Amino acid sequence: MRLTVREALRSFRRAPVLSLLAVTTIGFALFVLGLFGLVALNLRATLSGLAERVEIVLYVTRGTPVEIVTIAIGDIQAFPEVDEVEYVTEDQALERARQELTEFQGVYSDLETNPLPASLEIRLKPGFRDNEHVTAVAERLQGFRFAEDVRYGGDWVEKLDRLRSIAAAVGLVIGAAFGAAAVIIIGTTIRMTVLARGREIQLMRLVGATDGFIRRPFLLEGAIKGALGGALALVLNYVAYAAVSRALFEAAFFSAGQAAAFLLFGTLLGLAASAASVNRHLPAT
Amino acid sequence: MIRFSKVFKAFTKDSLALKDISFRIARGEFVFFTGHSGAGKSTVLRLIYADEPPTSGTVWVLGSHMHEVSRREIAGLRRRMGIVFQDFRLLEERTAEENVAFALEVTGARHNAISPKVMRVLTQVGLAAKAHAYPRELSGGEQQRVAIARALVNDPVVIIADEPTGNLDERATRGVVQLLRDINAMGTAVIMATHDLSIVRPTSYRTVELQDGAIVFDSGEGQVPMTSGA
Ligand SMILES: Nc1ncnc2c1ncn2[C@@H]1O[C@H](COP(=O)(O)OP(=O)(O)O)[C@@H](O)[C@H]1O
Ligand SMILES: [Mg+2]
Numbered sequence: 001m002r003l004t005v006r007e008a009l010r011s012f013r014r015a016p017v018l019s020l021l022a023v024t025t026i027g028f029a030l031f032v033l034g035l036f037g038l039v040a041l042n043l044r045a046t047l048s049g050l051a052e053r054v055e056i057v058l059y060v061t062r063g064t065p066v067e068i069v070t071i072a073i074g075d076i077q078a079f080p081e082v083d084e085v086e087y088v089t090e091d092q093a094l095e096r097a098r099q100e101l102t103e104f105q106g107v108y109s110d111l112e113t114n115p116l117p118a119s120l121e122i123r124l125k126p127g128f129r130d131n132e133h134v135t136a137v138a139e140r141l142q143g144f145r146f147a148e149d150v151r152y153g154g155d156w157v158e159k160l161d162r163l164r165s166i167a168a169a170v171g172l173v174i175g176a177a178f179g180a181a182a183v184i185i186i187g188t189t190i191r192m193t194v195l196a197r198g199r200e201i202q203l204m205r206l207v208g209a210t211d212g213f214i215r216r217p218f219l220l221e222g223a224i225k226g227a228l229g230g231a232l233a234l235v236l237n238y239v240a241y242a243a244v245s246r247a248l249f250e251a252a253f254f255s256a257g258q259a260a261a262f263l264l265f266g267t268l269l270g271l272a273a274s275a276a277s278v279n280r281h282l283p284a285t
Numbered sequence: 286m287i288r289f290s291k292v293f294k295a296f297t298k299d300s301l302a303l304k305d306i307s308f309r310i311a312r313g314e315f316v317f318f319t320g321h322s323g324a325g326k327s328t329v330l331r332l333i334y335a336d337e338p339p340t341s342g343t344v345w346v347l348g349s350h351m352h353e354v355s356r357r358e359i360a361g362l363r364r365r366m367g368i369v370f371q372d373f374r375l376l377e378e379r380t381a382e383e384n385v386a387f388a389l390e391v392t393g394a395r396h397n398a399i400s401p402k403v404m405r406v407l408t409q410v411g412l413a414a415k416a417h418a419y420p421r422e423l424s425g426g427e428q429q430r431v432a433i434a435r436a437l438v439n440d441p442v443v444i445i446a447d448e449p450t451g452n453l454d455e456r457a458t459r460g461v462v463q464l465l466r467d468i469n470a471m472g473t474a475v476i477m478a479t480h481d482l483s484i485v486r487p488t489s490y491r492t493v494e495l496q497d498g499a500i501v502f503d504s505g506e507g508q509v510p511m512t513s514g515a
Binding site: 002003199200203204205206207208209210211213214 | 334356357360361362363364365366368374376387388390391392393396435439
């Protein structure tokens with residue numbers, strides 16, 4: 001065990017520049033991945049907030065008896081997609097308009113007759129807040145005879161959603177490119193170490209060290225580099241997050257679990273890179 | 286303990302390094318392999334420590350059939366052997382003590398079990414006082430003693446030495462040979478390859494002579510020493 005640790009650390013001293021390079025490339029690979037991860041994370045947070053507000057508004061034809069609307073509310077509430085239905089009377093609509101549209105307060109208070117129609121505000125259950133379901137429900141609502149107009153705003157939600165997928169894909173591609181570079185650099189460091197330690201490795205074999213034992217320092221070395229890279233990436237991501245939060249808007253950062261997964265991913269990346277390389281470069285006897 | 290039966294070894298298509306080699310070596314035996322350079326001595330030893338497989342024929346070592354051993358089994362076998370080379374093969378950046386400890390460390394020995402064992406074998410080869418010296422600070426004879434200590438530290442059944450005195454002067458040679466004899470006297474088998482007949486002649490140990498990859502003389506199996514001169 002001591003030997004394993006000592007040898008793993010020795011390689012950092014033997015090739016400090018290359019080791020640093022390996023750590024920083026892994027760091028940048030994961031930084032880019034993390035950056036797009038943060039973008040996706042924040043978009044999703046924003047989207048789910050917006051999605052909650054998605055509602056369909058049915059404007060009731062003027063003069064429709066309240067009983068008819070009440071019965072319709074019961075029917076609509078029975079739709080499997082529907083979470084709740086709110087009835088906004090003409091007076092309530094006017095009251096809201098007065099409160100929200102302060103610029104026009106004068107206009108509304110001068111009115112003799114209320115120009116605003118009554119409406120039903122329909123909110124869907126969480127699993128149905130996408131464009132497809134919203135459209136389907138809206139079409140069904142149009143079937144009510146008293147429906148003057150049905151409005152909904154699902155399109156831009158879908159656009160944002162697509163933006164999120166694109167951000168994630170771009171992050172993945174760029175991150176993968178950096179990741180590949182990191183794997184190559186780790187491979188190079190290991191080949192150098194194998195060359196530098198060739199005599200020693202041969203000797204280890206002669207005194208009866210198993211292949212597993214001989215590989216272990218290399219694997220540890222790779223794992224350490226990966227973990228350091230992961231930590232570097234987390235720090236960089238935090239810096240980016242803090243800058244955005246201060247200058248632009250209140251953003252969200254990774255949870256502790258996500259940060260830990262990030263470090264673990266870096267460690268596994270380093271481990272995998274060194275495992276692949278050590279199998280290729282270790283002399284056979 | 287070791288048995289070769291009709292062993293052939295070819296490194297290249299058109300030449301045989303070993304031709305029809307058969308012999309047995311018993312536990313505790315001391316055997317010299319002699320012959321000119323290129324006769325096949327090192328190849329015989331390499332087949333014993335599984336550095337190379339035989340091309341044909343069978344090689345048994347410590348109960349394993351060398352045709353079908355796994356790499357893991359080879360590692361296990363080598364822990365029961367001590368291998369010594371002409372060029373010592375010490376690690377330059379480690380002290381004598383660390384070089385010996387290396388053989389224990391890489392086999393996963395417990396850390397606090399290592400130091401006493403290392404000191405015991407360094408004492409056995411007469412180098413306890415130079416435990417902290419680096420190879421470059423030691424004479425050739427002393428370096429070879431460190432290598433022998435490293436070979437001994439796993440309590441091997443057999444020491445395999447390929448021209449261990451090839452780089453040593455006459456005095457150091459005598460010392461190393463005497464050390465190997467002492468080790469053998471305590472029950473460890475010794476198999477030593479040498480082209481130096483002045484080492485072999487004064488002893489009465491079994492001698493196997495190779496010539497162009499074939500055995501041309503074998504003084505006999507399990508021979509009882511008749512003289513004890515150095
Ligand atoms: N790895 C190898 N590749 C090709 N030929 C080899 C190899 N090792 C040994 N030989 C050949 O096998 C023969 C025996 O060599 P070796 O066993 O080293 O002899 P010795 O130790 O008696 O000097 C020689 O002809 C040598 O050239
Ligand atoms: Mg030789």
